[in-house]
Amino acid sequence: MPNVPPHFRSHVEHILDSLLENPDREALVYRNRRVSAGELRALVFRMAWAMQGQGIERGQTVTLLSGNLPEALAARYAANLIGAQVNHLYSELASDVQAAIVRDVETRALVVDPRMTDRAAEITEAVPVKSVLTLGPAGTGEDLLGLAASQSAEPFRSQAQPDAICAIRHTGGTTGHPKGICTTYRQVQAQRAARPVEKDAGSTHRQLVATTIAHAAGMLTDAVLEAGGAVVMLDGFEAGQVLETIERERITHLWLLPPLLYQLLDHPRMEHTDTSSLRQVLYGGCQASPARLADAVRRLGPVLMQGYGQNEAGLISILSPDDHARVERLRSAGKILDGVEVEIRDPAGNALPDGEHGEIVVRSGMVMQGYWKQPQLTAQVLQDGWMHTGDIGFRDGDGYLTVVDRLKDMIVVVGGHVYTTELEDLLNSHPQVRQSAVYGVRNEDRMERVHAAVLLAPGATTSADELRAFVRAERGAMYEPACITFPAELPLTDVGKPDKKELRRRATAHT
Template structure:
């Protein structure tokens, strides 16, 4: 007699099992609220019943427009329990771009943080959806939390299928329509909950960047491991440092520019960060000189993760490799993870030997299913089971992977190629430079020129001539920037990466006679600042 196969279980089931194991433990902290594991588990199930009562079912899309609320995390889990796919919009995108995504992913329910009500009304006006549901009392839509409170917390499971899409994560582009990257439940994998010990030994993660990005995925793992997630609404280095000390934070994820701001902050030297066990950084290039600063300040707790939304994790540079006695390792992205195959290939698809630069191609069980509604682009990127990352890099004889540049960011100049990350690393190594961004700008004849935007340390006197002379001496005339702009702040995307698209467009505008790059650029709220008292000269 045949035995029926057990229902398919997702990573959300693993998280809920962990929450149910010790329901009295603290699972989430947001402002003054401290939510137990049992309370949060019940909330997820009640929200799943509330979504189901609205007609949401397997294969439909729930789109989130929310800040870092516990309820936003709960809605994502609840929708996935039903077999729904989830899209979490970046808050920094324009209303038009958000509406285009809402329409494109075939949103059935738009779930809104009440503080985003005005934007949600604008988006829904441009892209009408069957349901606008809010996470609390709001001027628009229906209060989903109120509906959920009246429903039982009876568990729901087994509705998703392995091949169903659990998330569509969009690239954080600031112009045009971002690409939707599809991940199936099967490729999202299972999380392996670890038995919890004493409360003092449980991991405590601080989320200081958007849950729509990598911090949300790390939160999934911490909750599955029996940990606590502490949510901040947005990044502020002073609040991050205060939360680390107050909440005895053990785990933190920051993009490199935000890590620099944290260790440069005046409060850094008087904040107790001894509770930190692991500070993960990644998402964009990291300056070896600035990472060395972070090691000196935080100790042996740094871990670099390299990967893409399309690929999942590719390589890790662990704490043992953050060694000031071996500074060359800080330029690498670490060793390739078990279960991931990496090949460095030339433009014709030939594998290259150790040390030669080529495109990083990877093969693993974590590769995306494809781009949403873009089969031609999917076929271009996914070939014969290999993902072509669009990153240029090389492997050395010891197995360390180094990412040199994005193919699209590489600057083609007369006489060869300029790798932007190499020039940024050189500029950042100057003791009077806090951070830099290098990008190419084409002139009217189509010739590309090297531009750099540089944030100087407070009180620094280095000028463009001095930096050009250093570059010319160390790397040669080909790498010497044609233009260097000194700015008080670099623009960041909503995810926290330097916004080179905006820098490039501003520089091109200046070349056409528009407003030049200046130290007072109004780049928006997400910036790297050179505030008085921030930054210390590096030995």
């Protein structure tokens, strides 16, 4: 008999297998709904059969326009079972940007949250889509849940191929053409293998998801469901609601971007909330302030863990809870993971020794396939299997990586380079400063000047002149901001990072 290659098992199949092991366990909590593992598994199969009945095939694109819904998660799994690639739109993007993405990824079916049908109508008016499927009754398209209800819950054999695209995630989009990051099923398997394993987590793992499942929270959800845990989903991040949910649901694991962690620490309810159930507070996505991290460790205990990576490059390094006990490590992005190769390179592409600053370049099985339909841009960042991250940093002799800045955020001033994260760390160490964002603004002569937006602590009396003097005394005149503003809050991107493009736009509008 000829050798028959073994069936490739995708990440979705591993998740569905885990759901089958204990079908009565609580898998998803959303508002007043509690969805069992068996119910979720059956819904995924029913949706897969229904999508296939609508003519959706392997290799086509299913685009999700949805908030954090259990049904949106099931739709992603179902589409991946068919072998379709899933693009989940960030709901906060402008409609014209969303429409451009829908057109760009050649959307075969648009799956819509019933709360977003008006936006879906705007998109489909600009870009005709063959199938519009809604996650419940709505005044447009076909009700996917209704279609699924008439289907069998019989298992659907996965059509996924290891080197086919399973996800297209977009980065940017506030200006210019959004970049679609293509991830294959094989790369997701590599990401599964690279995840830190927490001993004896399993069914006691209760993950709170308070950021969009279109981003990192969605990948975390996959990991928790596969491990046998439960995911509590909120529609979005509101610090008071997050604290109330931690206490009520006895949340053990939480994922936040640093600005959201700061909001949690600064909320008046923080001191009166029982957070003793927390075993891990994972953060990442942008630079974190060592001063605020030290405060978080004091108040939450030894539960903080940082993950450094990119959608393009996968996970690169981890700063463990034990590392957080060492103040000198709080500026670090953690220890480079086994199986991940990292080089620090100069502009000419030469590898630099430990301690020297250069671009962080990465090679691993988690690196993306490329940018969707942008071969020239792909060739710029992916060279000989090495991913150029666009981050500046250095590695120490112990294998710890420190990210100093984004290449595009580094400010070139007379006399040298200002690394924005270093200046943010310094400003955040001031006792009257809660948070800051530093960015460069070009003047009429095209020279960059250092600007800082600073959130002050309640009752603060410090002024821009005093903060400039503080910076000058600590780091010298080169780092002294030419302009300091005090907004009521910092603008954030769709995924919760400080929006420096918007800050730069505001600064330019006032000049």
